[in-house]
Amino acid sequence: MKEIKWGIIGCGDVTEVKSGPAFNKVPNSSLVAVMRRDVAKARDYASRHNVPAWYDNAEKLINDPEVNAVYIATPPLQHEEYTLLSLAAGKPVYVEKPMTLNTESALRMKNAAINFNVKLCVAHYRREQPIFLKVKQLLSDKVIGDIRFVQLQMLQSPAHNLIASTDTNWRLDPSISGGGLFHDLAPHQLDLMIYYFGKVSSSSGISVNQSKEYSADDLVTGQILFENGVVFNGTWCFTVSEADKKDICEITGSTGKISFPVFGNKITLKKDGYEEEFIFEALQHVQQPMIERVTAYFLGKGDNPCSAEQAILSMELMDSFTKTGRLK
Structure with missing residues (x-):
């Protein structure tokens, strides 16, 4: 392949700005x-995005x-089914x-990719955003010394505004989303922790309605070692x-602390009595x-x-918080 020609399954609100238009803006992609x-x-x-073809059937x-590659942006309930169909088609x-x-379910998807010998990538896209790459650099450079612990708080009111709007609030239906709002937001945060700190020794949590x-x-x-x-x-x-x-999210080290919102644009570094901000x-x-x-990876030009x-590592963490630790 010289160009990735994408098809989107589930062109809902989340694809209007966050992802959809980008497929025509990166090299060798349309x-x-x-x-x-x-x-x-x-x-x-x-019609609005100048896409040549549209369907009501995946x-x-x-x-x-x-179409030579598929982006699946449906609710999680359909992810496995459509992933397996696409991989079986060699896409x-x-x-x-x-x-x-x-x-x-994630393990079945991983095994299917191996069995069909077709590439599979998961949209933990914060890994590639400049703000989180900067955090990773600060940690790698040991700007705050050896890391001791991380404290994360995501507190929202019932009138929260972090979630894309939908015709039906499927994110609150565990049979469709896998859980509740935690299952929609926590993957961003937990994946970053894995990206920064590597393999997990143990984890546990409490989950309650x-x-x-x-x-x-x-x-x-949730607690992770x-x-x-x-x-x-x-x-x-x-x-x-x-x-x-x-x-x-506050990362405390032996010589300082790095703080940042996962849904924001500012890093605060505190060390040796001074404070520095990166915006x-x-x-x-x-x-x-x-x-x-992802396009470069599919074209054989990158990892x-x-x-x-x-991605399965963050799925395991969510399960350890909400399944084994669920309070009736």
């Missing part, structure tokens, strides 16, 4: 087909001879996070007041740096920026 079960919405998306898009897959509903406003748990806590000795503590709560909303411009298309890396094996 968006040639989209699919949505509502054919009128698929046609409208294609298999028709997968079998389109013009590499870029699948949204969370990779799927649970670890068992306190408000009973919907069927999914609305409070999750990494093999390098770093300790992580995280809290995700989606029922705090507007005044108590918080998005902060980054918001990206027009947040997935564009990742899509550039996999987030493999199934890597």
